[in-house]
Amino acid sequence: MKFGAMLGDITRSLFRKPFTEKYPFEKHAAPDRLRGQLTYHPEKCTGCGLCNKDCPSDAIELITIDKKAKRFVLRYDMARCTFCAQCVQNCRFECLGMSHDQWELAALTREPFTVYYGKDEDVQTIVERFAHPKTDEPAQ
Amino acid sequence: MALSLTETWQNTLASIKTWAFTNSPWAIHYNSGSCNGCDIEILATLTPRYDLERFGVILQGSPRHADVLICTGPVTLQSRDRLKRTYEQMPDPKFVVAVGSCATSGGVFLGCYGVVGHIDEVIPVNAYIPGCPPRPEAIIDGVVKLLQSLQKK
Amino acid sequence: MNILGPIINVLFFPAGLFVLIIGLAYLWVDRKLVAQFQNRIGPRWFQPLADVVKLFFKEEVVPDGVDARFFVGLPILALAAALTTALYVPLVGLQGAYNFPGDLIVVVYLLSVVTMSLALAGSNTASRFSLIGATRTLTQLFSYEAPFLLALLGPAIVAHSWQINTINTYAGTHWILLTQPIGFVIALVGLMGKLELPPFDAPEAETEIVAGAMTDYSGRGLAIFQLAKAVEMVVGLTLIAALYLGGIGNPIDFFAKTLILLLFLAGLQSLFTRFRIEQTVKWWRYAALLVLAQWVIMVVLGQGVLS
Numbered sequence: 001m002k003f004g005a006m007l008g009d010i011t012r013s014l015f016r017k018p019f020t021e022k023y024p025f026e027k028h029a030a031p032d033r034l035r036g037q038l039t040y041h042p043e044k045c046t047g048c049g050l051c052n053k054d055c056p057s058d059a060i061e062l063i064t065i066d067k068k069a070k071r072f073v074l075r076y077d078m079a080r081c082t083f084c085a086q087c088v089q090n091c092r093f094e095c096l097g098m099s100h101d102q103w104e105l106a107a108l109t110r111e112p113f114t115v116y117y118g119k120d121e122d123v124q125t126i127v128e129r130f131a132h133p134k135t136d137e138p139a140q
Numbered sequence: 141m142a143l144s145l146t147e148t149w150q151n152t153l154a155s156i157k158t159w160a161f162t163n164s165p166w167a168i169h170y171n172s173g174s175c176n177g178c179d180i181e182i183l184a185t186l187t188p189r190y191d192l193e194r195f196g197v198i199l200q201g202s203p204r205h206a207d208v209l210i211c212t213g214p215v216t217l218q219s220r221d222r223l224k225r226t227y228e229q230m231p232d233p234k235f236v237v238a239v240g241s242c243a244t245s246g247g248v249f250l251g252c253y254g255v256v257g258h259i260d261e262v263i264p265v266n267a268y269i270p271g272c273p274p275r276p277e278a279i280i281d282g283v284v285k286l287l288q289s290l291q292k293k
Numbered sequence: 294m295n296i297l298g299p300i301i302n303v304l305f306f307p308a309g310l311f312v313l314i315i316g317l318a319y320l321w322v323d324r325k326l327v328a329q330f331q332n333r334i335g336p337r338w339f340q341p342l343a344d345v346v347k348l349f350f351k352e353e354v355v356p357d358g359v360d361a362r363f364f365v366g367l368p369i370l371a372l373a374a375a376l377t378t379a380l381y382v383p384l385v386g387l388q389g390a391y392n393f394p395g396d397l398i399v400v401v402y403l404l405s406v407v408t409m410s411l412a413l414a415g416s417n418t419a420s421r422f423s424l425i426g427a428t429r430t431l432t433q434l435f436s437y438e439a440p441f442l443l444a445l446l447g448p449a450i451v452a453h454s455w456q457i458n459t460i461n462t463y464a465g466t467h468w469i470l471l472t473q474p475i476g477f478v479i480a481l482v483g484l485m486g487k488l489e490l491p492p493f494d495a496p497e498a499e500t501e502i503v504a505g506a507m508t509d510y511s512g513r514g515l516a517i518f519q520l521a522k523a524v525e526m527v528v529g530l531t532l533i534a535a536l537y538l539g540g541i542g543n544p545i546d547f548f549a550k551t552l553i554l555l556l557f558l559a560g561l562q563s564l565f566t567r568f569r570i571e572q573t574v575k576w577w578r579y580a581a582l583l584v585l586a587q588w589v590i591m592v593v594l595g596q597g598v599l600s
Contacts, residue, residue, distance in 0.1 A: 010564055013332050020191040020334045023277050024284050030275075057241070057248040079245035082272040106269040106282030108289055110244065110260070113270060160347035164340065188333035193324075196340050201499030202422075204354060204511040207347070231352035231511040 037102035040117035051087035079113035168206035174213025177273040178240035316523030326559035348516035358419035368517035374406035375524040415506025426505025436577035441483030447476040465540035492565035
């Protein structure tokens, strides 16, 4: 009888240890194939912009400073990202990837969600350009 | 002397209040146009495996009982007024947690004809949890960060 | 001294502060046991206290279209009724602070006042959910009240008294559980119906009617209703333990027997899913018939044996 089966289940679980994971106090490693925050290695990037083109939610933008000198900055908005890894699939030079340990992204404001990837001096240039628009843009 | 006494009383009351609020955040869940991915993850967070009752979180049915409004999804035109009304029905003090990329920024739905935008455009948000959908651990992380921010106040 | 005694009785022990603390502790034990039955950790030990303190600090919304006097007064009436019952039952193994012949009936009806004020509070507000909740609360009250009362009167008949203390001392020498098992089961399940615990929580089913009669209550009113429920739980458990489980003579007796009853309550809570309201009513019709059948057996066959 079904009733009896449930009764046995209840009695057994009374003497069993809880299954609960004590998450914030004991952290377990996330699975390797988890798609967390995007990573970018600017050394190999050629600036083809395929990642930029195929992103379904406009979460990434590849900003070109100097294409010949390979100075690129990747603006990544993790609040808009859907973690579909389409950009990782598209990148032929393997400079994009999804980290499996950066998933505790919660924050109290929206500012930390926009991240700039690239060489340090390039990122500096871009951040300054956003801070003071139309001061050092190249004349066209 | 009398003034300092009342001050200590006020400080004690304030600390008791903070203690009570950080230890018993009752939640209500509102879906303002989500694809149900985040809703499923919120339900997974409430299951015995993650057990939010450790922090005193109980999912309530009525907004009058709740302290934390857990929002998922971008705000659609249809649900904008309902979201506002649910928020206004909650008694003070109240907090809002936006779960998922769509609730945080609009996500893939930004720019659709029926979508207003992210939650912050309609009601003030206290904590954001990006992810599509966020893991149950990430949701717990967001709730814990919100409670820690209450403790510091 | 003559005045001080009653004041202590009403404000601190057995009614008042003491029974409130015991009620919150039993609420925690109940939640923790249900959590253990579901294989999870469950709330921390101060959880019900934190809930109540938080609710007292929250804003209280008095919605439009309600009578504010009733809205504020009904929770207080419920808590007052629940606290009054604590004066008559043998809490912690001591005799009730007050007793008179017939206090069993008074206690049962005061426990009904808690449910009645909950239903009135639901029908007072303009929300349709609380109206449905109030209707269901009343329906359930009418269906479980008769079998619960009949089940509690079984020991009274055997003990030839309507006084809780007399029945308690009588039960100390006779385990009425062994002679009236049907009455015991129905009293226990009737208590679950009274407390609106899970199999019978159709009046506050949160997936259907938000929170039932308490939908529009926030802050202080909700906290007072919760305290009333907690006190009702302790008093009901004490009553059943005193009448059926061999009486309550000392504190160890009290805690052991009521906690065993609470274990059964928590097990039944996690064992069953919610009944629909008409299923509840149907169940209680059979329960009333069963108790009546037990009475007939008692009267016809076992008058000499049972008494």
